[in-house]
Amino acid sequence: MIFHDIVIVGGGLTGLMAAVEAPPGTDVALISKIYPTRSHSGAAQGGFNAAMAEDDSVENHVFDTVKGSDYLGDQDAIETLCSEGPEVIRKLEQMGVPWSRTPEGRPAQRSLGGASFPRACYSADISGHAVLHTLYERALAAGVRIYPEWHLVELLLEEGRLAGLLVYDLATGRLEVVRCRVALLATGGYGRIFRKTTNGHANTGDGTAIAYRAGAVLSDMEFVQFHPTTLYGTNILISEAARGDGGYLRNAAGERFMARYAPQKMELAPRDVVSRSIFQEIKDGRGLGEGYINLDLTHLGADKIHRLLPQVNELAHLYAAVDSSQTPIPIEPAQHYSMGGIRVNRDCETSIPGLLAAGETANVSVHGANRLGGNSLLETVVFGRRAGRRMLEMVKRPMPPRPRVSLERALSNWQANFGVGAPRQSDDSVFAIREDMGRIMTDKVGVFRTGVELKQAMEELAVLRSRYAALRVPAGEHSFNQQLIDHMELGFMLELSEMTAGAAWRRTESRGAHFRIDYPRRNDPDWLHHTLIRRGDDGRPIYEAGTVAFTRFQPQERGY
Ligand SMILES: Cc1cc2nc3c(=O)[nH]c(=O)nc-3n(C[C@H](O)[C@H](O)[C@H](O)COP(=O)(O)OP(=O)(O)OC[C@H]3O[C@@H](n4cnc5c(N)ncnc54)[C@H](O)[C@@H]3O)c2cc1C
Secondary structure, rough: OOEEEEEEEEOOOOHHHHHHHHOOOEEEEEEEEOOOHHOOHHOOOOOEEEOOOOOOHHHHHHHHHHHOOOOOOOOOOOOOHHHHHHHHHHHHHHHHOOEEEEEOOOOEEOOOOOOOOOEEEOOOOOOHHHHHHHHHHHHOOOOOOEEOEEEEEEEEEEEEEEEEEEEOOOOOEEEEEEEEEEEEOOOOOOHHOOOOOOOOOOOHHHHHHHHHEEEEEEEEEEEEEEEEEEEEEOOOOOOOOOHHHHOEEEOOOOOOHHHOOOOOHHHOHHHHHHHHHHHHHHOOOEOOOOOEEEOOOOOHHHHHHHHHHHHHHHHHHHHHHOOOOOOEEEEEEEEEEOOOOOEEEOOOEEOOOOOOOOOHHHHHOOOOOOOOOOOOHHHHHHHHHHHHHHHHHOOOOOOOOOOOOOHHEEEEEEEHHOOOOOOEEEEHHHHHHHHHHHHHHHHOOOOOEEEHHHHHHHHHHHHHHHHHHHHHHOOOOOOHHHHHHHHHHHHHHHHHHHHHHHHHHOOOOOEOOEEEOOOOOOOOOHHOOOEEEEEOOOEEEEEEEEEEOOOOOOOOOOOO
């Protein structure tokens, strides 16, 4: 058994930001299933929103975010996000983040969708990478104990509070029990439940599913963001920075079709609006090839592209054989971000005492029904820091009881699933089930949804759960058992898929990224509330309504 005062699960921006908040000498451990610097945060390109410029304001940022959220975001949390943003950006600068600069030497800021001001601080188009590496170096210097390639398997609760974690060490193939005074889940999103996604392979929603199984409340799982511009075919992200820095979207006739859907904001309307517009163009026969649209950067010129968008240019070249200064890039929308997650308050506390959550795995509801570009990276560092601070207060409490009953139960679950002699009823494959799940989610729980298709998705996902339960399981007692990891991750994803489809089927209105063809209007009288989900005694999800926090802004029609 291992002891640490503070345990952080997840080595992305959220986990590392929380870790570096602790003064040197604090006993902090960071567990990560992939090496921290490979965390998905490192793929983020566009930037971190913060109202830094003299003629911008926190109030503008709050309003843009509330409107972007289609009034479902909690305004108290949004105020926290926006008001702490500038200070956190400056702190990152002091830590050594190489922000791109204005000629006067200030952090440069670019436009991203749904913002009324160029507000995203960036490092060319490798913003996530630059900050992740800076924070990682800081964490090493501060003596944070890092456990790479350790997988959280289960949370151990004793007397109703978190008492420890059951973790699988990939290298040795052994289970370890980690006791702690307080733990933070910073395990990222679950985009991999969709076949077409910009998310990396590790984004399987482990922390969200594990917390739910342990009794934590989840919220707003129906709200899934589809990014308008991913490379056609591979779904590699082409950052919103490409449109922020002047790129155009054109249909087969070469027309800038966004004039039809968002005449004021054009290409820089929020992502839900742009994704729907692209699909509408394709549906109406104005797409190219078998269903794509062009992102045109040719008018920007090679110099500007190489200076501001080097990664975009390289990705287009490597994966679509396109020189973006000469030829438009073929793009299509794909899943990008999970707005839903573990319900937390502004101090990142979940409904389980002793357990915090932050970043994409959590839902503090700063994004509501639709996230604005640049607000997620800001969320990781603002709420990562808040989680770190809260843990420093909580760590003064006595050590929770030693996990006994919970540990016995967790070990017997493990033995039943992965132990030597565990049942082997079916030769079905993890990959076949995973492929079917991704297809169902992309085809029936995507940008345009209907009650009929969502119901079908729920029924088909139930069949997949039965196939999963009968699956041949890989014994867990040898090192680098990747098959076992694939098996566990699929279990998490099936659970999250079911809740995403279930919550989407229940919400009979359209709001933000959740668009129901059969209920195309927003319906505030009936639906201006969060969807809360908890696990019933029979293991099935129970859906309830949760109140939205309002401070300054009352709902208005959302036009761009
Ligand atoms: C391609 C791309 C570009 C993006 N660009 C932007 C942008 O420009 N601006 C913006 O605001 N947002 C952007 N986003 C969104 C943003 O990058 C993410 O929401 C954010 O980085 C998530 O950070 P995180 O710390 O919550 O999780 P992650 O960075 O995903 O880290 C999750 C961590 O959890 C660990 N983990 C997971 N499961 C387990 C387990 N079972 N046991 C142990 N460890 C586990 C992983 O090892 C990893 O270290 C982008 C997203 C993508 C996909």
